[in-house]
Amino acid sequence: DQQVKQNSPSLSVQEGRISILNCDYTNSMFDYFLWYKKYPAEGPTFLISISSIKDKNEDGRFTVFLNKSAKHLSLHIVPSQPGDSAVYFCAASGSLNYGGSQGNLIFGKGTKLSVKP
Amino acid sequence: DSGVTQTPKHLITATGQRVTLRCSPRSGDLSVYWYQQSLDQGLQFLIQYYNGEERAKGNILERFSAQQFPDLHSELNLSSLELGDSALYFCASSREYDGSSGNTIYFGEGSWLTVV
Numbered sequence: 001d002q003q004v005k006q007n008s009p010s011l012s013v014q015e016g017r018i019s020i021l022n023c024d025y026t027n028s029m030f031d032y033f034l035w036y037k038k039y040p041a042e043g044p045t046f047l048i049s050i051s052s053i054k055d056k057n058e059d060g061r062f063t064v065f066l067n068k069s070a071k072h073l074s075l076h077i078v079p080s081q082p083g084d085s086a087v088y089f090c091a092a093s094g095s096l097n098y099g100g101s102q103g104n105l106i107f108g109k110g111t112k113l114s115v116k117p
Numbered sequence: 118d119s120g121v122t123q124t125p126k127h128l129i130t131a132t133g134q135r136v137t138l139r140c141s142p143r144s145g146d147l148s149v150y151w152y153q154q155s156l157d158q159g160l161q162f163l164i165q166y167y168n169g170e171e172r173a174k175g176n177i178l179e180r181f182s183a184q185q186f187p188d189l190h191s192e193l194n195l196s197s198l199e200l201g202d203s204a205l206y207f208c209a210s211s212r213e214y215d216g217s218s219g220n221t222i223y224f225g226e227g228s229w230l231t232v233v
Binding site: 041 | 119121150159160161207209222223224225226227
């Protein structure tokens with residue numbers, strides 16, 4: 001039972017264009033969402049996050065949008081660069097039923113982004 | 118560099134054996150998490166410790182155990198290893214436990230375990 005779903009295993013985008021990575025979740029108790037970027041043979045690197053009290057958070061070329069009613073979030077990268085080519089993981093956490101710990105993130109299976117020059 | 122250190126980086130061992138993976142969290146972080154990434158399963162949460170105590174358990178097998186020591190480093194023990202345990206094991210750490218928004222966790226580079 002996947003609580004966080006990234007339905008597109010891969011995405012290919014031309015350099016300079018927008019990359020949009022999507023993520024859906026099922027657990028309404030999730031209240032904090034993160035995106036991680038992962039290069040091969042490296043650990044996931046934190047990219048950007050959003051709390052459920054917001055619907056948008058921007059950091060440079062990266063913007064995360066949250067639609068709570070649809071239980072959907074997306075990561076926009078504008079403009080896309082070849083160095084953005086990596087696997088992007090969506091993750092969620094919340095005050096679940098084990099002492100309110102937000103740490104144990106639930107991850108999607110990732111979307112492999114390829115940005116072509 | 119996330120500040121989370123994992124050793125060893127690579128490990129090859131035979132079925133039935135036992136291994137220990139080690140993790141040093143970022144300075145000041147009290148929470149340590151272990152994740153497993155295998156080819157077809159993505160990142161699976163295994164277990165979390167906070168200041169030496171177990172806080173949350175995920176999909177951790179009974180053959181696996183972990184602990185966090187007084188100096189906050191953590192070890193993940195994997196025993197009676199099977200071929201299917203071959204995976205990349207990540208340790209991560211964070212500061213907060215209490216569920217306040219913004220509890221970002223930071224990952225180490227992982228330990229590659231190959232069981233032959």
